[in-house]
Amino acid sequence: MALAAGILLAVYIVAIALVIVWPTHRRHPEDGMAIGCLMLVAIACALLGGMLFLAARFHLRWLVYIIFAMTLYPALYLLPNFAYAGWKKLKANSAARGQRLLGDELVQALKGHTHVFHRNVLDPKREYDELKFYSPDGKLICYERENGALKQLDVDAGWSIKDNILRTTGQYGPGTANAFTVYLTPDGRIAYYIHEPFSRLNRLLSGTTTSVLNEPPE
Numbered sequence: 001m002a003l004a005a006g007i008l009l010a011v012y013i014v015a016i017a018l019v020i021v022w023p024t025h026r027r028h029p030e031d032g033m034a035i036g037c038l039m040l041v042a043i044a045c046a047l048l049g050g051m052l053f054l055a056a057r058f059h060l061r062w063l064v065y066i067i068f069a070m071t072l073y074p075a076l077y078l079l080p081n082f083a084y085a086g087w088k089k090l091k092a093n094s095a096a097r098g099q100r101l102l103g104d105e106l107v108q109a110l111k112g113h114t115h116v117f118h119r120n121v122l123d124p125k126r127e128y129d130e131l132k133f134y135s136p137d138g139k140l141i142c143y144e145r146e147n148g149a150l151k152q153l154d155v156d157a158g159w160s161i162k163d164n165i166l167r168t169t170g171q172y173g174p175g176t177a178n179a180f181t182v183y184l185t186p187d188g189r190i191a192y193y194i195h196e197p198f199s200r201l202n203r204l205l206s207g208t209t210t211s212v213l214n215e216p217p218e
Helices: 002-021 031-057 061-097 103-110
Strands: 114-122 125-134 139-146 149-152 157-162 165-169 177-184 190-194 205-208 211-213
Touching (some): 031 061, 103 157, 103 177
Antiparallel strands (some): 114 125, 114 211, 139 149, 157 165, 165 177, 190 205
16 A cells, blocks of 8 residues: 555656646746646655655554545546546547548549648748649659749659558658658648657648649649
């Protein structure tokens, strides 16, 4: 029982530390107060851990029971809530992602079509459209459109589908290879997600089409 309580306290402290150091894209005026409260909770957990050690060392079973009950209650209360919140988030993400295109649907969404993506680059600052024409012969013809001017890129690129994964070669230079899972979003656009298993980039959104043309761009 003392071991279980100690493990729970360690988990709480590690979880609080991760929340404090985890990078966030948004800042809030009350972030400092929240971090201070979390640090106080972590200190309280550490002090409780010290009391648990002393209780176990001096065989104070009644104190071990009390500390165990105190550490078990947050787990019993929080875990079901976290599980439910996680399930809701996964469901929401799945709905936002849309329907994955497989088999003939994937081929039909690509073959003979031009997918247009809007790109906004910060360094160096640049805003343009990226166009990809999936030629029926397996060639991937790439274009850029900037300030209304269309330019075909001098790249030797190709595309293929294997195991319902879109694979491209040469798109970003000789020897480059990329893989994507392709989804049809609820609003009818085509979304590309990076397919790199065991990588931090896996399932990261690469881009969503702004439009799809049924022919090469002109």
